[in-house]
Amino acid sequence: MNQFKSIPGTFDVLPRGYTSGSDVIAPVSVWRHVEEAVRRVMVRYGAEEIRTPILEPTELIARGIGQSTDIVSKEMFAFERGSTNYVLRPEVTAPVMRAFLQHNLAQQGGTQRLFYIGPCFRAERPQKGRYRQFHQFGLEIIGSEDARSDAETITCALDVYLELGLREFTVRINSLGDRDSRPKYKQALLDYFLPLSDQLSEVSRNRLDTNPLRILDTKNERERELLKGAPILLDFIDDESRQHYDSVKEHLTEVGVSFVEDPFLVRGLDYYSRTTFEIESAVLGAQSALAGGGRYDMLSSEVGSKKIVPAVGFAAGIERLIMALNAAGKADVDSDCPDAFIVSVDNVAPGWIFSTAKSLRDSGLSICYDLQGRSMKAQMREANRQNARYVVIAGEEDITSGVVQLKDMSDGSQEEVSIELLSKTIGASQS
RNA sequence: GUGGUCGUAGCUCAGUUGGUUAGAGCGCCAGGUUGUGGCCCUGGAGGUCGGGGGUUCAAUCCCCCUCGAUCACCCCA
Structure with a gap:
């Protein structure tokens, strides 16, 4: 197949x-x-x-x-x-x-x-x-x-x-x-090229019939030589x-x-x-x-x-x-990256991850998280690959205590943030 | 429509004067670090060597056909 x-x-x-x-x-x-x-x-x-x-x-x-x-x-x-x-x-x-x-x-x-x-x-x-x-x-x-x-x-x-x-x-x-200039010029071109038609390529010879003006932008060397003696459109x-x-x-x-x-x-x-x-x-x-x-x-x-x-x-x-x-080397453009990536330690609390992502998104932030049940290390790597500004690290205990780890990916620093303040904290540092 | 060049992993490419299990780098996955990315190390997955036919004991390699890609002509953005 x-x-x-x-x-x-x-x-x-x-x-x-x-x-x-x-x-x-x-x-x-x-x-x-x-x-x-x-x-x-x-x-x-x-x-x-x-x-x-x-x-x-x-x-x-x-x-x-x-x-x-x-x-x-x-x-x-x-x-x-x-x-x-x-x-x-x-x-x-x-x-x-x-x-x-x-x-x-x-x-x-x-x-x-x-x-x-x-x-x-x-x-x-x-x-x-x-x-x-x-x-x-x-x-x-x-x-x-x-x-x-x-x-x-x-x-x-x-x-x-x-x-x-x-x-x-x-x-x-x-x-x-x-409107009138072109026909006159076409005729002049024909008068010039018809006697020379045996020196023209087959394509150009055909153009004498169909569209003589097109001979002007030929890339053929010999025809370019011939063009030097040809009448000039501006004169007409x-x-x-x-x-x-x-x-x-x-x-x-x-x-x-x-x-x-x-x-x-x-x-x-x-x-x-x-x-x-x-x-x-x-x-x-x-x-x-x-x-x-x-x-x-x-x-x-x-x-x-x-x-x-x-x-x-x-x-x-x-x-x-x-x-x-x-x-010119001018095509390097930043692409959009998430404000935060939510990492679930040991893949706990999928529902909490989902609803937290939704509420952070509702507050205007761009949020991603893993959908494949991968290891924490893999989730971190994914966050890094996506260029997430922050990683929210949430394990069983963090969620029950209401305080998660918020890691700044640019310098690796990390602080505890209560869940209610997440959107405010992440949003505040938006540049 | 006409010419040239080229088809080997997701990508960029090695390779075999025809000979056992076809390689590298990047990327991907996992581990090294049982709650932490980028660097490093180790391992893994991934290929009917474009397809079909022929020659041969044996073809990814040679021959033929075919398909595809690409550059150029033509023309245009």
């Missing part, structure tokens, strides 16, 4: 953490540490949390992200039930936009700053830093064209990394221009987009964010226009992108809005963030 295993590309987050292949799966405490940092930073940005379903209509994702993208064409976990097509969300921007439109959040006035944390799903072949179920957090600023919102999106992502103690990353930015964008882009760069510079302009930074989701950016870390191996995002002014109309709703946002991978934290 084979044991069941988690599906490839998914993993369990355990209390203690473990290694899986070359990946270190961090303990839950690290995950919470990250999630709390995200929430702190988001609050500073005035962002409010939004939670959307894991399941979305397939059509929303297909239209939002784009039929020809890899995500939609080959990486969706999608299924049909009755007359409805469902998909496990591969990202959260389109769902957030859907929710924004569905609930008419524009009616609440102003610009909405919405953030999320949660799982996403893509049917890719797993590898280091890439999973089938992975976790993202992100910010969407919906309802403004202001270049400050683009810059704010970038600083917000960076602030999460800074908050967690990361320092080593690079920001790459580019502008894709407006409209004046307004150019001004907008300059303005984004100025704002970033004003607040001391350094970045590199990458004329070949396109992204694999169709909804981007104008600003795009990626934040990457050198410590991550092949999957080096920590976060990515950009402006998506066209998305709202793609998913059925009559009005164009301008928006920008970023999405960041939590697994990759944790990998970077591990590499």
